[in-house]
Amino acid sequence: MIEVENVHKGFGGTPVLEGVDFAIEQCNLFAIVGHSGSGKSVLLRHLVGLLQPDRGHVRVGDTNLAALSDDELEAVRTRFGMLFQGGALFDSMTVYDNVALPLRLHTDQPESEIEARVMEELGRVELQAAADQTPASLSGGQVKRVALARAIVRKPQYLFYDEPSSGLDPETSSVIDALIEQLSETLCRMGVMVTHDMHSVLSIADQVGFLYEGQMRFVGTVEELRACNDPVLCDFLEANAYQL
Amino acid sequence: MTGVLPDKVVALFRHVGRFVSLLREAFGSPIYDRSTYRQNLAREMKQVGVESLPIVALAAAFTGGVTTEQTIYQMRYPLIPESTVGAIVVPSIILEFGALITAFILAGRVSARIAAELGSMRTNGQIDALNVMGISASGYLIWPRVLAGVLTFPLLYIVASVVGGAAGFGVAATSGSVTPAEFLTGARSFFTGFMAVYGLVKAVVFGFLITAIACYVGFYTEGGAQGVGRSATRAAVATCMFVLVADYLLALLML
Numbered sequence: 284m285i286e287v288e289n290v291h292k293g294f295g296g297t298p299v300l301e302g303v304d305f306a307i308e309q310c311n312l313f314a315i316v317g318h319s320g321s322g323k324s325v326l327l328r329h330l331v332g333l334l335q336p337d338r339g340h341v342r343v344g345d346t347n348l349a350a351l352s353d354d355e356l357e358a359v360r361t362r363f364g365m366l367f368q369g370g371a372l373f374d375s376m377t378v379y380d381n382v383a384l385p386l387r388l389h390t391d392q393p394e395s396e397i398e399a400r401v402m403e404e405l406g407r408v409e410l411q412a413a414a415d416q417t418p419a420s421l422s423g424g425q426v427k428r429v430a431l432a433r434a435i436v437r438k439p440q441y442l443f444y445d446e447p448s449s450g451l452d453p454e455t456s457s458v459i460d461a462l463i464e465q466l467s468e469t470l471c472r473m474g475v476m477v478t479h480d481m482h483s484v485l486s487i488a489d490q491v492g493f494l495y496e497g498q499m500r501f502v503g504t505v506e507e508l509r510a511c512n513d514p515v516l517c518d519f520l521e522a523n524a525y526q527l
Numbered sequence: 528m529t530g531v532l533p534d535k536v537v538a539l540f541r542h543v544g545r546f547v548s549l550l551r552e553a554f555g556s557p558i559y560d561r562s563t564y565r566q567n568l569a570r571e572m573k574q575v576g577v578e579s580l581p582i583v584a585l586a587a588a589f590t591g592g593v594t595t596e597q598t599i600y601q602m603r604y605p606l607i608p609e610s611t612v613g614a615i616v617v618p619s620i621i622l623e624f625g626a627l628i629t630a631f632i633l634a635g636r637v638s639a640r641i642a643a644e645l646g647s648m649r650t651n652g653q654i655d656a657l658n659v660m661g662i663s664a665s666g667y668l669i670w671p672r673v674l675a676g677v678l679t680f681p682l683l684y685i686v687a688s689v690v691g692g693a694a695g696f697g698v699a700a701t702s703g704s705v706t707p708a709e710f711l712t713g714a715r716s717f718f719t720g721f722m723a724v725y726g727l728v729k730a731v732v733f734g735f736l737i738t739a740i741a742c743y744v745g746f747y748t749e750g751g752a753q754g755v756g757r758s759a760t761r762a763a764v765a766t767c768m769f770v771l772v773a774d775y776l777l778a779l780l781m782l
Contacts, residue, residue, distance in 0.1 A: 331659050353552065360661035371652035385660045388559035
């Protein structure tokens with residue numbers, strides 16, 4: 284379970300998060316939506332410990348991330364997998380080496396086992412044939428799929444997705460959505476997704492949080508979101524209706 | 528002004544604090560996988576050392592040649608023995624020019640590359656990706672680069688000194704003003720083992736400063752492409768400045 288309690292964060296005196304609260308259950312995919320600049324990515328960075336709140340707590344399981352030393356935080360993060368907006372693959376490595384990196388650095392597995400695991404995940408994202416290519420030779424959608432394979436190669440308990448479908452055509456977005464849904468449902472991974480893509484949210488999310496002016500203005504299921512009666516949320520949904 | 532100290536002084540202390548803290552974190556972090564680290568170290572040593580070799584040798588050759596020409600010009604009076612040229616040129620190269628010329632070349636070539644590389648990794652989210660994977664990004668990225676600088680710079684310094692000295696010898700021999708034998712006599716009579724030790728100590732210090740400062744600047748890059756460009760420039764300028772300061776302090780301490 285991930286619990287966010289009264290999280291406040293500001294930069295240079297400008298508040299970004301002003302008392303955010305919500306909780307996510309295991310096996311659930313939680314989508315954080317909101318206008319540009321509403322603090323979605325800042326919130327996601329708190330969940331993985333890349334930022335510490337000025338006030339409040341982020342708990343992963345029973346662990347308060349802010350109370351951990353660097354070494355302890357590194358240990359907790361071995362249970363995380365994250366898909367970054369641009370993929371964040373290492374240019375100097377091949378696709379195979381990118382996916383193998385977390386295994387090589389965190390496990391004592393022999394290379395044969397690492398290879399089997401890497402090829403399994405590249406198979407899941409249908410990119411086994413690209414194993415020897417470098418990220419520079421891949422399309423945007425392929426980069427996202429490789430990044431997803433890297434995020435899940437250690438079978439993390441928690442998965443985080445930062446704008447997984449941004450910059451992708453609808454067809455490729457659907458492929459990524461299907462993979463995320465598969466991870467959440469069949470493998471029971473807890474997922475948190477920051478996105479602008481309301482089509483994805485309504486298709487695959489279990490719960491939705493609407494971040495507005497630094498606070499979670501709405502937290503509920505997709506059905507509750509559809510039946511919105513909050514004018515601000517309704518305006519947001521209407522503005523994104525073209526995606527639905 | 529912040530209190531009694533000017534803002535720039537406060538900023539300098541802040542940078543020094545962050546620099547020390549980053550290095551402590553980098554060198555205190557676990558080595559996750561020796562084979563990956565060895566590969567990274569080998570790649571960095573190739574980029575810092577092998578790929579810098581031609582330009583370092585070229586610069587050292589010209590420096591040795593010019594130093595010899597200028598020394599011959601200044602020693603043109605008949606009462607000064609010809610061997611003085613060798614006695615000035617060779618120790619100058621070993622004590623100063625070998626390390627300093629190499630440092631300036633690496634400051635431009637290596638520090639800018641490292642800062643741009645790490646800056647680009649920062650802006651593209653690769654450093655965050657390492658951290659989220661539970662890997663200490665500072666340890667994984669900084670450790671091999673700094674170690675490569677410390678190990679490779681002394682070798683480049685030796686090459687620069689040998690090539691610079693040989694170029695000085697060649698220029699002296701073809702100048703008609705100094706015989707090769709006189710040049711070598713002068714060089715031998717003033718050369719001591721301490722000079723080589725001093726030069727190697729400088730090389731290690733410069734190698735550390737050039738790579739560590741570049742890593743620091745690149746690691747904390749802010750902004751997009753502009754930020755990466757700024758970091759590359761800052762790293763080159765800062766390493767040149769700190770190399771000069773270190774050069775002076777080492778001369779005070781050791782000579």
